[in-house]
Amino acid sequence: xxxxxxxxxxxxxxxxxxxxxxxxxxxxxxxxxxxxxxxxxxxxxxxxxxxxxxxxxxxxxxxxxxxxxxxxxxxxxxxxxxxxxxxxxxxxxxxxxxxxxxxxxxxxxxxxxxxxxxxxxxxxxxxxxxxxxxxxxxxxxxxxxxxxxxxxxxxxxxxxxxxxxxxxxxxxxxxxxxxxxxxxxxxxxxxxxxxxxxxxxxxxxxxxxxxxxxxxxxxxxxxxxxxxxxxxxxx
Amino acid sequence: xxxxxxxxxxxxxxxxxxxxxxxxxxxxxxxxxxxxxxxxxxxxxxxxxxxxxxxxxxxxxxxxxxxxxxxxxxxxxxxxxxxxxxxxxxxxxxxxxxxxxxxxxxxxxxxxxxxxxxxxxxxxxxxxxxxxxxxxxxxxxxxxxxxxxxxxxxxxxxxxxxxxxxxxxxxxxxxxxxxxxxxxxxxxxxxxxxxxxxxxxxxxxxxxxxxxxxxxxxxxxxxxxxxxxxxxxxxxxxxxxxxxxxxxxxxxxxxxxxxxxxxxxxxxxxxxxxxxxxxxxxxxxxxxxxxxxx
Ligand SMILES: Nc1ncnc2c1ncn2[C@@H]1O[C@H](COP(=O)(O)OP(=O)(O)O)[C@@H](O)[C@H]1O
Ligand SMILES: [Mg+2]
Numbered sequence: 107x108x109x110x111x112x113x114x115x116x117x118x119x120x121x122x123x124x125x126x127x128x129x130x131x132x133x134x135x136x137x138x139x140x141x142x143x144x145x146x147x148x149x150x151x152x153x154x155x156x157x158x159x160x161x162x163x164x165x166x167x168x169x170x171x172x173x174x175x176x177x178x179x180x181x182x183x184x185x186x187x188x189x190x191x192x193x194x195x196x197x198x199x200x201x202x203x204x205x206x207x208x209x210x211x212x213x214x215x216x217x218x219x220x221x222x223x224x225x226x227x228x229x230x231x232x233x234x235x236x237x238x239x240x241x242x243x244x245x246x247x248x249x250x251x252x253x254x255x256x257x258x259x260x261x262x263x264x265x266x267x268x269x270x271x272x273x274x275x276x277x278x279x280x281x282x283x284x285x286x287x288x289x290x291x292x293x294x295x296x297x298x299x300x301x302x303x304x305x306x307x308x309x310x311x312x313x314x315x316x317x318x319x320x321x322x323x324x325x326x327x328x329x330x331x332x333x334x335x336x337x338x339x340x341x
Numbered sequence: 342x343x344x345x346x347x348x349x350x351x352x353x354x355x356x357x358x359x360x361x362x363x364x365x366x367x368x369x370x371x372x373x374x375x376x377x378x379x380x381x382x383x384x385x386x387x388x389x390x391x392x393x394x395x396x397x398x399x400x401x402x403x404x405x406x407x408x409x410x411x412x413x414x415x416x417x418x419x420x421x422x423x424x425x426x427x428x429x430x431x432x433x434x435x436x437x438x439x440x441x442x443x444x445x446x447x448x449x450x451x452x453x454x455x456x457x458x459x460x461x462x463x464x465x466x467x468x469x470x471x472x473x474x475x476x477x478x479x480x481x482x483x484x485x486x487x488x489x490x491x492x493x494x495x496x497x498x499x500x501x502x503x504x505x506x507x508x509x510x511x512x513x514x515x516x517x518x519x520x521x522x523x524x525x526x527x528x529x530x531x532x533x534x535x536x537x538x539x540x541x542x543x544x545x546x547x548x549x550x551x552x553x554x555x556x557x558x559x560x561x562x563x564x565x566x567x568x569x570x571x572x573x574x575x576x577x578x579x580x581x582x583x584x585x586x587x588x589x590x591x592x593x594x595x596x597x598x599x600x601x602x603x604x605x606x607x608x609x610x611x612x613x614x615x616x617x618x619x620x621x622x623x624x625x626x627x628x629x630x631x632x633x634x635x
Binding site for chain 2: 154156175176177180181185186188192193194195196197201204205206208209253257
């Protein structure tokens with residue numbers, strides 16, 4: 107469904123990605139794990155077209171999207187839930203959700219997906235007239251995911267959805283990610299919380315300083331001695 | 342005496358408010374103080390003059406001048422500011438000052454540097470007559486027109502910003518540009534829309550001022566621009582309701598300052614207000630604390 111081939115991205119002179127290749131099949135949950143600064147966010151931003159890769163190719167559903175605008179990429183069906191949630195603090199919860207549907211014209215479908223978001227996250231329905239900035243961290247993460255779903259994505263990119271959240275909230279969010287996947291959305295999940303991510307993912311990639319150093323089925327990675335010591339704090 | 346000062350100050354304040362919303366909206370979306378915004382206000386007046394002298398009726402001339410000013414504002418952004426979006430803030434600021442000087446000089450080349458009167462024959466004769474008189478206060482028809490136009494434009498602007506899709510996108514963009522882009526919002530298109538909207542409002546202010554004082558000159562945008570900017574700062578830069586309130590408060594303060602101190606102090610009031618706000622309440626009357634915008 108999505109294939110990155112030898113993607114290299116820079117911030118000015120700093121090379122953040124040094125030739126990343128990975129692929130995601132329809133219906134999968136694939137996780138990308140790695141330490142802080144490994145290039146996980148840059149990978150997602152390169153896919154979304156916010157960062158323009160200097161080299162390499164990104165193909166989505168047979169179409170080369172490497173040089174397309176973010177607007178085009180979103181309309182093709184890739185939506186990102188960015189690191190740190192990035193909800194709009196002074197828009198209401200409902201306005202935040204509807205921003206996710208910015209490029210859509212089908213009023214009935216949008217209405218339906220808004221309802222669906224409230225079903226997945228009942229707290230958002232209660233808070234729909236409140237400003238986004240007044241929500242708790244967990245609620246903001248739910249809002250960020252709900253907002254992305256309003257775009258009706260084929261591929262959902264999630265950047266560290268567990269960041270800064272209490273364990274119980276994280277568990278809840280991960281259950282919902284699995285649910286979203288079962289509903290037919292393919293998921294690329296970036297996490298530092300490798301344990302949780304590998305438990306729900308089908309496959310995984312390990313990123314180190316801009317390169318993929320390990321890949322395989324999630325269960326293999328969970329048992330890999332290197333992953334266990336470096337990312338799971340086990341040995 | 343006091344009441345008449347208040348009426349005149351309020352009138353002037355609405356004009357500042359119309360200009361100030363342009364500063365504040367542009368600052369909201371790209372954090373640029375568009376110093377050339379005062380020149381858009383000036384161009385509004387001169388373009389109306391030119392359209393009238395081409396034989397167009399006043400309402401059509403005004404509408405065309407607003408549209409032309411909006412186009413010039415958009416062009417300004419595309420040509421001068423867009424290439425500097427990723428550059429240090431100071432580069433864009435200096436460019437804005439440069440564009441302000443450029444547009445002033447362009448106006449001098451086209452219309453000459455001496456003040457020109459507004460073509461009075463294009464206005465209905467009763468405009469300068471009193472519309473309302475209570476004891477010793479008079480409100481002229483011209484002032485009534487300014488109130489009506491300002492109120493309609495500001496209510497309309499608020500509806501656009503709070504109720505429409507593009508208005509919500511504008512607010513989203515001002516709050517988090519990356520997130521807005523990730524929603525599929527075409528950031529440059531929304532910025533273009535912001536410049537168009539702000540420029541049209543600023544042009545309308547220039548048109549009404551040139552009718553009110555019966556004069557226009559190429560440098561008229563400088564002082565008006567500084568004062569409207571002070572109004573935007575007073576209201577809280579980035580806040581549209583703040584710019585409206587700041588404009589009215591500044592207009593009244595300035596007129597009272599001129600009336601009770603002495604008229605040379607008039608222009609000083611705006612600077613004094615700006616300095617006091619920056620020292621004591623940098624976020625302005627209705628603005629958010631700056632630190633919140635992480
Ligand atoms: N805006 C930026 N400007 C310069 N360097 C950046 C920027 N964002 C990230 N980097 C650098 O790029 C590298 C990868 O960062 P990032 O993709 O954010 O990693 P991760 O998400 O895995 O923590 C890091 O070395 C980081 O310092
Ligand atoms: Mg990151």
